[in-house]
Amino acid sequence: MNVPLLDLKAQYRTMKPEIMAVMEAVCDEQGFVLGPRVTEFEQATAQYIGSRSAIGCASGSDALLLALMAMGVQAGDEIITVPFTFFATAGAISRLGAKPVFVDIRPDTFNIDPNQIERAITPRTKAIIPVHLFGQCADMAAINEIAKRKNVRVIEDACQAIGAAQNGKKAGVLGDAGCFSFFPTKNLGGFGDGGLLTTDNSTLADALAMLRVHGSRVRYLHEAVGINSRLDALQAAVLHVKLKYLDQWADGRRRNADRYRQLFTAAKLVDRITLPVTAPGNFHVYNQYTIRVQKRDELRAFMKDKGVGTEIYYPLPMHLQNCYRDLGHQKGAFPVSERAAEEVLSLPIFAELTDAQLVYVVETVKQFFDHR
Ligand SMILES: *Cc1c(COP(=O)(O)O)cnc(C)c1O
Numbered sequence: 001m002n003v004p005l006l007d008l009k010a011q012y013r014t015m016k017p018e019i020m021a022v023m024e025a026v027c028d029e030q031g032f033v034l035g036p037r038v039t040e041f042e043q044a045t046a047q048y049i050g051s052r053s054a055i056g057c058a059s060g061s062d063a064l065l066l067a068l069m070a071m072g073v074q075a076g077d078e079i080i081t082v083p084f085t086f087f088a089t090a091g092a093i094s095r096l097g098a099k100p101v102f103v104d105i106r107p108d109t110f111n112i113d114p115n116q117i118e119r120a121i122t123p124r125t126k127a128i129i130p131v132h133l134f135g136q137c138a139d140m141a142a143i144n145e146i147a148k149r150k151n152v153r154v155i156e157d158a159c160q161a162i163g164a165a166q167n168g169k170k171a172g173v174l175g176d177a178g179c180f181s182f183f184p185t186k187n188l189g190g191f192g193d194g195g196l197l198t199t200d201n202s203t204l205a206d207a208l209a210m211l212r213v214h215g216s217r218v219r220y221l222h223e224a225v226g227i228n229s230r231l232d233a234l235q236a237a238v239l240h241v242k243l244k245y246l247d248q249w250a251d252g253r254r255r256n257a258d259r260y261r262q263l264f265t266a267a268k269l270v271d272r273i274t275l276p277v278t279a280p281g282n283f284h285v286y287n288q289y290t291i292r293v294q295k296r297d298e299l300r301a302f303m304k305d306k307g308v309g310t311e312i313y314y315p316l317p318m319h320l321q322n323c324y325r326d327l328g329h330q331k332g333a334f335p336v337s338e339r340a341a342e343e344v345l346s347l348p349i350f351a352e353l354t355d356a357q358l359v360y361v362v363e364t365v366k367q368f369f370d371h372r
Contacts, residue, residue, distance in 0.1 A: 003348050003357045005309035006185055010352040011249070015241065022237040032233050034213075041236035042196070044243055049162075049172040051198035053205035056231030057212050060159040060181025063195040064092035064129070066229060067155045067177045070207040073098050073126050080120050081129040081157075082112050083317035084337035089131055089157050090318045100327070101125070102319050104334040108277040110134060110290070110344075113336070114142035118150075127153040132161035132171050134313075134346075135187065135253075135287035136278060140166055140174040147175075155179060159195075162188050163250045165283040172198035177208075182239055187253075187287050188246050190235040252351025253286040256358060260289065260347070263362040272369050274343075288313055289349035295372075296345050302368045308361055311346045 012019070026037060038056050046054035057063050073079065075097030081089050083102040090100040103120050106113045110133045117128065128147055130138035140156075147154045154175030158164070161171040162180050172178030180186075182194035199205050207224075210217050215226030257276065264270055274292035278284045290313065293299055300310050317337040319329035331338065347361055 001357065001360045002307040003309060003353070003361055005311055005346070005348050006350050007352060008184060008189070011350070014352075015245070018241050019238055022241055023234060026234050026237050029233070034230050035233050037233040037240070038231045038236040041231075041240045041243075044240060045196060046198065048243060048246075049170045049178070049198050051173045051178070052200045052202065053198065055197045055199075055205060055208045055212065056236060057195045057197065058229040058231065059193045059195040060157075060179060060183060060186075061088040061092060061195070062212075062227070062229040063159075063179035063181070063197045064088060064155065064157060065095055065227070066208055066211050067179055067197060068092055068096055068098070068127065069211050069226070070177070070204055071127060071153050071155075076124065077126040078122060078124040079127050079129060080117060080125060080152075082131055082133075082337065083319045083334045084110060084314065084340050085131045085133065085157065085318065086159070086314065087318070087321070088159070089129055090324070093129075094323075098126070099124075100318065100324075102329070102334055102337075104336045105133075105340065107336050107340070109136060109138075109279050110340060111136070111138035111279075112143070114139050114146065117143065117146050121146075121150050121152065125150070125152050127155055129155045129157050130175070131157040131159075132164055134276070134290050135161050135164055135285040136282045137161060137164055137166040137171055137174060139279065144175065153177075159183075160186065160287040161285060162186065163246055164285045167281040173200060176201060177204060182235065187249060187285055188239060188242055190239050190242075192232075192235060194231055194235040194239065195229075196231070249351040250285040253289075253349050254284065256349050256351070256353055257284070257286050257289055259355070259358050260349075260362065263359060264365070267362055267366045269362070269365060269369065273365065286349050288346040290344050290346045292340070292343040293345055294343065296343055299365065299368050300345060303361075303364055306364045306367070308364050309348060312341075312344060313346050314344075315341055317341050
C-alpha cells in the first residue's frame with residue numbers, strides 16, 4: 001500500500017469543474033492583481049474568521065512582515081517568538097532589522113510557554129508572535145494578559161491554523177493581527193503562494209492595505225515605504241471556492257486524528273509514541289498530526305520503505321540556524337524545542353485518507369516496534 005503524507009490530487013478531483021469554471025471566468029475578465037475577486041474573497045474570509053477586516057497579500061511570510069511594518073517595528077526593536085517554528089516567523093522579524101527574542105515551547109502542545117514570556121520582555125520589546133503550530137492555538141488568554149500589562153502587541157502566526165479556535169473564537173481574532181498562508185500544503189491551499197491578514201483594528205487594517213501597495217493610498221503618491229505584496233485574482237477565485245469546503249476538510253482531519261488515537265491505543269503503542277495533545281478550550285484543525293518518538297529517524301526510514309510518507313517539522317530550531325549564529329545562542333539554550341526537533345514525526349492526516357490507509361499506517365508503526 002502507498003500512503004502519501006499529502007495527496008492534493010485527491011482533493012482537487014472532488015471540485016475540478018468548479019475550480020476550472022472560476023479560473024476561466026478570471027481569464028475572461030483579464031484582471032489579475034487585487035480587484036473585485038480579491039475583495040470578495042477578503043470579505044468572505046473576514047466573515048468566516050469573525051474579524052472586522054481581512055487584507056490579502058502575496059504569502060504568509062509577507063503577512064508577518066506587513067503586520068510588523070504596520071505596527072511600526074524598526075531596527076533594534078525586539079520581537080518575542082518561538083525557536084520551534086517555520087523559518088518565516090523569525091525571518092520577518094530580521095528583515096526589518098529587529099531582533100527575534102526566543103522563548104521556549106511547552107512540551108505537550110509545541111506552542112509558546114507563556115510562563116517564560118515575561119522574563120524575555122525588555123523596554124525594546126514591541127510585540128509577541130505566538131505560532132499556532134500544527135493547527136492548534138497557543139494559550140492566548142495568558143499571552144494577551146502579559147501583552148496588555150507590558151503594553152506590547154500580539155501578532156498571531158496562524159499560517160497553519162485557519163479554522164482553528166480557542167474558547168469559541170477563531171485564530172485571527174485572538175490578538176491584534178492574524179497572519180495566514182495559502183501555500184498549497186496549508187489547510188486552505190491555493191494554486192501557488194498567497195497570504196492574508198486579519199484584524200479588528202481599523203487603523204491597522206488601513207495601514208496594511210497601504211503598505212501592501214508600496215505605501216500608497218492614492219496612485220503614485222507614497223505615504224510610507226511599503227512593499228509589493230498583493231493577492232492575485234486567480235488565487236482569490238480558487239481560494240473562494242475552496243473556503244466553502246474548509247470546515248468539511250477540518251472535520252475529516254479531526255476524524256482521522258480520533259481514529260489514529262483509537263488504533264494506536266488498541267495496538268498498545270501509546271507507551272512507545274506520544275500522540276498529539278489538545279489543550280483545553282482548543283479546536284484543533286490538524287494541519288499536521290505530529291507524534292513524538294525515540295528512534296525517530298529509524299522509524300521514518302522504515303515507514304518510507306513500507307510506502308508511508310512522513311515529514312519532520314522541524315529538524316533544526318531557529319536559535320541553532322547558521323543565519324542566527326550572531327545571536328550567540330548555544331545548544332541547550334532552548335531544551336524543549338531542541339528535544340522536539342529530535343523526536344517529532346508528522347504522519348499523513350489529510351481528509352481524503354481511507355480507513356484502510358489509516359490502519360496501514362498504524363500497522364506499519366507496530367511492525368517497526370515488534371522487530372525491536
Ligand atoms: C507556512 C508558514 C509560514 C509562511 O507562509 P508562506 O505562505 O509559505 O510564506 C509562516 N509561518 C508558519 C508557522 C508557517 O507554517
